[in-house]
Amino acid sequence: MPSTLNSDVVIVGTGVVGCLIAEQALDAGLSVLMLEAGPRVSRDTIVENYRNLPPTLRNHWNAPYPPKPWAPHLETRTPTEAASYLDLTGPNAKAYEQGYVRYAGGATWHWAGICWRMTPDDLRLKSLYGVGRDWAFSYDVLEPYYARAEYAMGVCGPGDPALQWPPRTARSRPYPMGPIPFGPGEQRLTDVAATLGMQNLPAPQARNSGVSFDGRPPCCGNNNCFPVCPIAAKYDAATALPRIEAKGGRIITNAVAYRVETNAQKKVEAVHYYDPNRASHAVSGKIFVLACNGIETPKLLLLSTDDKNPRGVANSSDQVGRNMMDQPKLIADIEMSEPLWTGVGPVQSSSIMNTSQGDFRREYAGAMFRMENMARSTLGGLAALEKGLYGKALDQEIRRLSACTARLTVEHEPLPLPFNRLTLSDKKDWLGLNRPRIYYDVGDYVRRSAENYTVPLLKKLATALGATDIKISPEFLHSDHIMGGTIMGNDPSDSVVDADCRAHDHDNLFLPGGAAMTTGGSGNSTITMAALALKAADAIVGQLNHA
Amino acid sequence: MTSIYTTFKINRRGLLLGMSALATAASFVQSRGAAASAEQAHEPDGVLRFMLVSKLLVPHNLDPFVGHKIYNALSDAEEGFDNTVTALQDFIMKNAVVDVEHLMPALTDVALKNSALKIISAWYSGVVHGKSGDRVVAFEEALMFKVTNDVMTIPSYAKSAPNAWNATAVPLLNMPSF
Numbered sequence: 112m113p114s115t116l117n118s119d120v121v122i123v124g125t126g127v128v129g130c131l132i133a134e135q136a137l138d139a140g141l142s143v144l145m146l147e148a149g150p151r152v153s154r155d156t157i158v159e160n161y162r163n164l165p166p167t168l169r170n171h172w173n174a175p176y177p178p179k180p181w182a183p184h185l186e187t188r189t190p191t192e193a194a195s196y197l198d199l200t201g202p203n204a205k206a207y208e209q210g211y212v213r214y215a216g217g218a219t220w221h222w223a224g225i226c227w228r229m230t231p232d233d234l235r236l237k238s239l240y241g242v243g244r245d246w247a248f249s250y251d252v253l254e255p256y257y258a259r260a261e262y263a264m265g266v267c268g269p270g271d272p273a274l275q276w277p278p279r280t281a282r283s284r285p286y287p288m289g290p291i292p293f294g295p296g297e298q299r300l301t302d303v304a305a306t307l308g309m310q311n312l313p314a315p316q317a318r319n320s321g322v323s324f325d326g327r328p329p330c331c332g333n334n335n336c337f338p339v340c341p342i343a344a345k346y347d348a349a350t351a352l353p354r355i356e357a358k359g360g361r362i363i364t365n366a367v368a369y370r371v372e373t374n375a376q377k378k379v380e381a382v383h384y385y386d387p388n389r390a391s392h393a394v395s396g397k398i399f400v401l402a403c404n405g406i407e408t409p410k411l412l413l414l415s416t417d418d419k420n421p422r423g424v425a426n427s428s429d430q431v432g433r434n435m436m437d438q439p440k441l442i443a444d445i446e447m448s449e450p451l452w453t454g455v456g457p458v459q460s461s462s463i464m465n466t467s468q469g470d471f472r473r474e475y476a477g478a479m480f481r482m483e484n485m486a487r488s489t490l491g492g493l494a495a496l497e498k499g500l501y502g503k504a505l506d507q508e509i510r511r512l513s514a515c516t517a518r519l520t521v522e523h524e525p526l527p528l529p530f531n532r533l534t535l536s537d538k539k540d541w542l543g544l545n546r547p548r549i550y551y552d553v554g555d556y557v558r559r560s561a562e563n564y565t566v567p568l569l570k571k572l573a574t575a576l577g578a579t580d581i582k583i584s585p586e587f588l589h590s591d592h593i594m595g596g597t598i599m600g601n602d603p604s605d606s607v608v609d610a611d612c613r614a615h616d617h618d619n620l621f622l623p624g625g626a627a628m629t630t631g632g633s634g635n636s637t638i639t640m641a642a643l644a645l646k647a648a649d650a651i652v653g654q655l656n657h658a
Numbered sequence: 659m660t661s662i663y664t665t666f667k668i669n670r671r672g673l674l675l676g677m678s679a680l681a682t683a684a685s686f687v688q689s690r691g692a693a694a695s696a697e698q699a700h701e702p703d704g705v706l707r708f709m710l711v712s713k714l715l716v717p718h719n720l721d722p723f724v725g726h727k728i729y730n731a732l733s734d735a736e737e738g739f740d741n742t743v744t745a746l747q748d749f750i751m752k753n754a755v756v757d758v759e760h761l762m763p764a765l766t767d768v769a770l771k772n773s774a775l776k777i778i779s780a781w782y783s784g785v786v787h788g789k790s791g792d793r794v795v796a797f798e799e800a801l802m803f804k805v806t807n808d809v810m811t812i813p814s815y816a817k818s819a820p821n822a823w824n825a826t827a828v829p830l831l832n833m834p835s836f
Contacts, residue, residue: 158814165785165792166800169813291821295809298825321821332817334810341814450830454810455823486810492802496779502717502758505782506833509805514830 118144118361119655121382121396123368123411124403126217127637128624128644130351131263132400135648137358141655144394145355146366146384148182148403149213154349157220158341166489172221172338173210180541181367181387182213197406198536198548206439206587207551211404215364216349218404218591219637221337223459224345226266226315227479227634228257230277232468236526236630240473242556243526246629247601247610250280253642258284260641264346265327267291267320269313276312276464276634288320291330294455296517300482301461303575309463309480309568315638317346318457326350334486336458345457366392369544371399371415371424371620379424379620385542397658398619398651402644405435405593405625409533410547412597412622425597425614425622430607432534434527434595436631438479439553439587441561443519443569445578450514454486466568467524467633475560476524479633480572483518491516519573521565522590523557524633533596553587561587592636597626611650612643619654623647704740705729708777711746715758715774716781718801718836724781727795731786732776734793742773804836 119141122129133143160175168174171187178184183196185208199207211218231250236243260266267288269275274290275282290313293301301311318336319329330344343350352362363384370383372393381393401408409432413423423431459481467477491513500508536548566583573581600606603615612623624640632639708729712720733739749770755761758778765771780786784800786793803812809828811817 162797162814163794165794166783166802167792292823293825294823295825295827299827319820329820331820332811332823333814334817335814339814342816450827452809452827454806455817455825486806486813488803488806488810488812491806492782492800496782496802499775501715501762501775501778504759505778506805509782509802510830510833513806513810 116144116394118142118396120398120651121394122400122402123382124217125215125348125362126402126404127219127348128640129402130348130355131641131644132648133355133360136651137360139652143360145360145362146368147215147362147364148367150179151215151364154343157339161338166493169489175338176212176214178213183540184213185210196546198538198546201550201552203551203553203587206553206589207549208589209406209593210591215352216347219347220339220349222637224317224336225459225635226317226638227276227464229632229639230468231280233630233632243630247599255283256642256645257638259645260638262287264317264641265319265324266315266317268315274312286315288322288324291318291320291456291460296451296453297461297484299451304463304572307571307575310465311461311463314459314461319344330457332456334454334458367542368411369414371411373419373424373617377617379617389542397655400621402624405596406533406547408622408626409596413535414544425607425616425620427616428604428607430598430605432596433529433532434598435531435533435549436525436527436595437592438522438525438590438631438633439557440520440522440590441587442584443573444582445517445519445573446580447515447577448579449577451517452514453484453517456484458485460484475564476557477633478521478523478560478565480521487513487516519569521569522633523560525631526554526556527595527598527630528554594625594628594631594636597622599627599629612647613650621647621651707747708743711743712777714750715778717758721799724796724799728780728786731788731793731795735786735788745770746774804834808834
């Protein structure tokens, strides 16, 4: 028999965005109920899943997270598996193979923890360069929320303004912790890049540096931030779940939201979900927050099509599911004559950001360059064994291939392009719900950047590092930063949410997170998603207090 | 150099009762307790023979517990694996082979050579490719990690105390002893 639950604030999704809003609402005295499509799995189970993977699968970041049948997410161990959920199409379909986890805690389970703020210029692409869109507000509006997000998640970073990002921009608060030290590889990259005018900065990262923070231990360099930090030194939303419950929040797992119901006054009245037995339940509330990532949120809105919402909920603009963004990535696998020695410290701990800014953005995309800092012993070991070596020669080759190889990456700033669109596939999932279909084309802005700017620079950087062999990926890949599907703007006719991530069409529906981002910038998206979550949380609390 | 086999100058049964084997057995029993001991008692010769062959194929400190798991996994993966190990052992004894560098070029039997490479691969990678998929037999004990462990982290294991690592680059030639 259908049941109806009720709460002041109903949040769909238990990732970073949902958890930040839940805590803010609970702290303001509101009741909170969270729905999570997937299961709640303990950290030690995920670590064991990882360690028990064959070495060839350990770089498949989704492999330690087997999905439940009712909450599928992308799996990549085989091509068949990779095609079993996301229905991808278009010239750059490969660049939208987005990895996210439908577990309680969401994709922060296997994020890198990197927290680059967007710059003031990143928010004004249209005004400055005549491309993309302008955000609904300026950097000054976002800055205090960035600072709050950095404290909420525990972001460490440099105190020296010359090493901070964005450059020459005031911070309202220092980072809560100092930077994490470089290992030999990142130091070498920093020194070499400087000779080319590329500044490799210590990354602000949601990892406890030298001290405990927020009940989590300091990073001990386990070099396993993805697929899972074994000690929770890196922020992930799963660490917030017990705190949310202690504050009175209720979390229902294995609850797959499939319909948002609105009334004649255009207010959301309920969210309906299926349990694993395919039984339907409804949750009513005063405010509804869809924070189930940049793919699942627009999918849920489109699934909610009915007589009152013929194009889907919140979609009078026809922009739901359009403008899908990510930073299209190219990688260079290089071999060097001298050792670089990655694998000391976090798997990512620095990036070159000054390549993302400049007047050239009138013509082509800016980009972030970085080096993967993961230990390469497994790659070196497997490659040396493949050669049939043994004895001392085997040991020497493993050591050489581990130390003298590296992966450089370049991630390009995307533009919001309406034809990059998520729609409902005619293919269904285990529950009978339409799978997400996504058309993706990185666009000429990115292609021109790769051709004229980033690939030549990538080769220059590799050569300066002493590369004797450079293999660049033949096609664009994904960065797992899902953005744009419920785009923010001041004009309800061409955007989905307002400056507080409130749906233009429904004033008690909030769609915060990556999907709301107007442009993507070159850096990782999570800290901006978190800042938008806190801004939305203020609006939610204010709205309910006024009510 | 003297082969670990020629030192005994005894037949195969005698070899298995030799000091090296006994030391291996003692270490195994001591470190892994009664359950492992019972399993070893059930099939002692095969495992001990496998460890002796492994010590020549992989000239490092080998964990007998990992060896036991590799032996079981390869026994499941390859029909007649015991016979293969025996054949390798016979070849080593007959030719008084002193190390893996001399053994592998001398192994003209392709099947035997491939089996030797599989044993080496299992010790280094920690995985055995079986009939029904891959079987992981070791993670942190996989020898591929030991080769770089003076610098590189074994993923998911702590590198050091908080923030206690640094940017010092170590020469490639400083091979760790393991």
